[in-house]
Amino acid sequence: MKTYQDQLQIVHSYHEIGETIAAAQFLIEKYSLTHPNFKGFELREKAKPNFILMTTEGPLAGPQIIRIPENTFEYPLHLMLNLLMHEMIHVSQKTKENLIEDKNEREWQAYYEMLFHKKFPQIPELPDFHKRFFAKKALEYFNRMGEGSELQSKYANQKLETDNLLSFLDAKTK
Template identity: 70%
Template sequence: MKAYQEIIQWVNSFHEQGETIQSAEFLINEYNLNHPNFKGFELREKAKPDFILMTTEGILGGPQIIRIPENTFEFPLNLMLNLLAHEMIHVQQKEKGNVVTDKNEREWQAYYENIFHIQFPQIPELSVFYKKACANKALDYYNRMEVGSELQLKYAEQKEEVEQLLKSLI
């Protein structure tokens, strides 16, 4: 993998040429995020600093498209890498034979990955601000699971990890 500063230069070069999709493709290849169930990127409306929306779209069990804002790379690269990793978790979760049907579980798993980088350890750490935001979003999705359900029990230990992390970030 290239050095982080070199990656930033590549991304900036793509961005200056208006090649947002090529930049995203470069990053998923550079950071080994690609997955056989990934069909490609499509652009969506520009993001705002307080609202950056990326989505994974496609039928469960079928190939997935990730829609990214046309101005994705105007934002901090480590944040964008974490958002791309989040969406690639969703691509995996929607693969035929590996479908995670519960939306709360899908989001829990993706936010947990953003916090702890278990599957994608090569992704840079988030700032404390964004770690807190992801931890709180993960807990929101955990709390949306049926109270005392098998799903909550399945993630009870991870929930404790997230709560401990939040306490340590205060």
């Protein structure tokens, strides 16, 4: 595998010539994020520094496309890799074999992976301020599962890990 710096240079080269989709494809292959249910990338409107939107679109149990901002690679590569991983998790969640119909559960699983990298340890860790942001997003979806629900019970241990991470991050900033 090429070094992170080599990959960064390749991504920047693609970005400079307007090949955002080629850069994203390169990354999902290099980081072993590919999935048979993935149909491809499409571009969407430019992201803003405080709002980077990527979405996974397609019918449940059908092929999925991921829409990424045309300026995706103007932002830090470690963040973009985590966001691409998040969307590729959604691709796998929308297969016949692994179908997760509840959106809150899908989002919980994807945000949890962004925090702890249990399925994809090869993805670079996020800085603390991003971890804090995504932990709070994860907890929003956990809370939407319904207090005391079966889904909340299923993810109770992961929620505890997330709460502990937030407490740790908060203690570091004091």
